Amino acid sequence: MEFLVASAIGVMAAAGIYLVLRARTYPVVLGLALLTYATNAFIFVSGRLAINAPPIIRDGVTVYTDPLPQALVLTAIVISFGMTAVIVVLSLRSYLESDSDQVDGKPEEIHNENIESIPDGSQGKTTP
Template identity: 55%
Template structure:
């Protein structure tokens, strides 16, 4: 199980990073989503994998999963939601003002690559 989860976390990270490096804002938002899944699972994994022992106290049970990573992940999910929402609205505003959903705010020139040193228009 350890290997499977580690591999999945790695895969989610890889997909997230790849999308994060794309040029369109929507892809970046999706990449951030995948990346936060990976991070949340990683945080949870820091409490080690425990089956059927939720950290809810009840009589007759002596073993519980580590509650601290769970508390951290809960916070992370909330903040992640706030950030995704802000990011996506920011992207929409950028498109409204600049007319492009490219992350640099301008469509790259006909040569295909923004020339280094050239500052994109600021919104």
């Protein structure tokens, strides 16, 4: 089980880092979300993996799981959820203002060979 959990966290973190390094904001936002998932899972297992063990003291039980990482991960989930919302809104606003969804904001690089697949920025500006 340790191998499964560790490799799942590793794959998620790797995919997240790859996406964060992309040039457009949408993959970057997805990458940040994946990275926070990997982080949350990592926090959760930092209290060690224990199956069928209660986190709170009970009579007649000798094996416990660590409750603290479960509390920490709740805080981390709430914060990362809020932060993801902020970055979505901010990148959307930046896209609408500059007609460019490049993270470094160079508008001319949008007009590459597959120009058909890119929505027209001026329409996006008037719709909302």
